[in-house]
Amino acid sequence: MLPFLIVLCIAACSALPSNPILRKLDDGPRYQYVGDSNGEIHLEDLWVSLSDYLNIARFRPEVSNVYFLYTRENPNNGQIIFRNENWLSLTNYKSLRRTIVLIHGWRNSASSEFNNVLIPALLAAEDVNVIVVDWSVGAGSLSYRQVNFNCITSAAAVADFIKWLNQASGSTLSQYHIIGHGVGGHQAGIIGRNLDRDVPYITGLDPALIGWVNHIDRFRSNDAWYTEVIHTNYGIFGYIGDLGLVDFYPNGGISMPGCDSNSCDHAMGYHYFAESISSGGFTGTECLNYYAAVLRMCFSDKTLKMGGLTPKNGHYGVYYLETNADAPYSKG
Template sequence: MVLPAASTLCNVFTFLLAGSPIFYSAAPRGSCSTCCAIKEREDIKFMLYTSRNRNSAQLLHLSDDARLAQSNFNFNYPLAIYLHGFSESATGERQSSQELKDAFLRRGNYNVILIDWSAMTAVPWYSNAVENLPVSGRYLARFLRFLVDKGYPAKYIHLIGFSLGAEVAGFAGKQLQEWSIKLPRITALDPALPLFEGNSSNRRLSPSDARFVDVIHTDGGLLGNPAPMGHADFYPNGGRPLQPGCAKQNIANNWLGIIVGCSHQRAWEYFVESIAQPRGFPAQRCEPSEMFGICREPGGGGVYMGMGADPRIRGKFYLDTNDAKPFGRSSRPRAIVSLAPRLPIAYKLRPNATRQPSVSRWAIGQKEQQQYDEEVDVDEDNNALSNNIDRFSLT
């Protein structure tokens, strides 16, 4: 696919995105190449949600020990940290951040941190957002290193990003490795294409950014990048527009949002559904033909897209989805029983404390986890997978 010049892309996507009601606009329209100076602490916010504050965020700040100690952050619970896409916000209703947060908290005991960087991703300054990705990525990496320095195990971190947020996740993963910290998993939801096309000088997400990088492609060639860039790349319905169901929406009233945004946002919609239904999206390995998204030699199954992805898998995978919720061909109307690990009582840092939790505390946690694995009674079809998901994600 031949793409127009970067300046033309910026202007085209500015017009289309600004006209779509599914996107968030936080700034007046203006030049694609003009924006404002970055103030990291003000422009990049870390919003913590837990089972104790599901609807009201607690703001965390880099290097603020006291605020961390006074928050509901639980050092024994897994951390899902999420970066929204261009023109979204972390607080927007029916947008990716809040939907993902709710899904994780329904799943079980999690720390969920939504990164609100909407000040840096506002319409129409797309090219500025791309230029500032390294800044955002480094700031996120510094925040994650802060948590690790305070005793939070890096092996509990699952970093997830949509569109431009996926590229920020990649930058953060690269930076952390310079400090000898390698994330266990990065999930990229339809990484952005404009200004990241094949001959672009912008660095993009790569398999080296985490121990396991899984990517879901849904809008390849338009807003999403179809190029494989993870250990496992999933191409539902061929990975390109229009995804099933998008053409059935009310095009007469909302054609811009449907043609431009619907397929792109399907990536996070599929992933959000998979949090409760980890076996809802069975896929098969497939060697692609010269046209991406077309299977030439279908392989075996036993692989799942989304939360249930096994971090040991490698290659490109294809699957079909339904055209409405539930999107997964194997998803069930009801959510499964929580699969999150049941870890010991919260370890809370005292103000100005810097030491790690004691070995005995973690030993107790491992014993309780073992007892939980032996005693928990969940849906028979999901039991084996639940153990795999959580063990793999925490190792």
Template sequence: MEEVDEQFISVYRNERNYKYLLYTRGNPLTPQIIIHGVVKSLTNSHFKKNNEIVFLVHGWFGNADNEMNRMLTNAFLRKKELNIIVVDWSELATRNYLTAKRGVVTIGLQLGLFMSWLNYEFGISYEQIHLVGFSLGAHLVGNAGRASGGLVKRITGLDPAGPLWKRDNNRLNKNDARYVEVIHTNTALYGYSEPCGDADFYPNGGTSMPGCWFNVCSHSKGYEYMAASVLFNHLVARECPSLKDVEQNNCFGQFYPMGNSHMSKSRSGLFRVNTGNDFPF
């Protein structure tokens, strides 16, 4: 039986033990490291304080340079000029699942404190911040938003992790930011099946995705759909009366875009969009 490595998690209560990696149009491929509490690490970088900030947070066994981070960094920077900050918590994320899961609250709190430092030291408004997390990272950004009093403008949870989260009060919920959007792509196994945001999108019904033969493929469609929607804003969903209607493709409500980079989203409810097999779907 796997055990939680509490000693390893305790190391992460020191914010110097993981990295914040900044990408902008001035440095789209090579990150600059921002260190919590070190003012010059930000003032000597390409960071522009009046631009939006998108934080990207990977999931279990992810890392700073994985496909999810590369895909989303590229999409956001192609769309508009902003600050991308990739949170690299890979040393903890590559431990056993129970340890990585337990670490979500710790890293989430530290990210909340980092945002609070940006707010206090540089006058960065929470209205400028969009947190995007995949799998365990979706719950992590929820904890970061909660630590900031729910003031963050927008959270997007990309197929939040399902295993062991159903009865866990630390999971992502709609009070974690001013607006919380969730994209569910693998409710069959890896993803969280219940609605947990203001708006919950279930592309293709949410269980398994077109073109996928394995659950891990459907799970990863969460960030692939997000990247496509940031670039083209074309994945327009329809509102559904219930989860049963979502599953049965019986949705005829108002249209509403899934994903994208807009900071002004506000609609709540259940939504379904049917996609193609291949990017941009």
């Protein structure tokens, strides 16, 4: 009897697929076109297999993530911060400054345009510590579905790094502003959640759509004291619905003036944000909801400035505004 059971078990096991599908990222077709943060479009399989989970388990962001510090003393060459107090004391990090944390998107790195646009704008506006998180080992995977999972584990590692940095330096969470783009937009929110939602300000710049529609870990309005999202390519690269306490839909959230591609639209979020830091422009008109914003049918008397370095505590809602095709993009 025992040999028969062994043969039966072997036969049953051999009948199973070698790489079984375990879940779907989103409802809808298995194969969908997804845009990365460089604006390139890829046909992606959105069904997660056993091999995906095995590859995801190999990503160790607590080891592979790299943290680059930029300050007015070193605006062009980032200093790596290692988790060592003696090393930290050799950098230009100052515990009394505010700290801005930048999180790039899919197939990006510390040298991405997102960082290259925002670092000089931030340092010109205020004497701050800018920490660029390079999670490119997790974000650079050719598999978008794996990147979405890596985003979550990377967020936990970044939160742990921030806790260490505060303990080592005497800084507090009240000094932080986290900014993320694309998949990094969702990661920014997840970092805030891992920090008990005690970060004052989190900004999501066109957070990613595919794989995040029904995702329990997507950007949430209560991830920080104040959360703001800027949508510039809704329904394609970017999330369509409102996610933050305040959501801005420049030009209805798609087809930015001066752009001729979805990749350009997707990138305009950080260009607009950079300008908002220096000019304080971009006045949005309140909308009934995000449907009204994408239809450009917002007629309220209530207005709010988009972006900037100061959280707009006490404000919430959806806002619409129009921009120019060239810099300066703000119409006031």
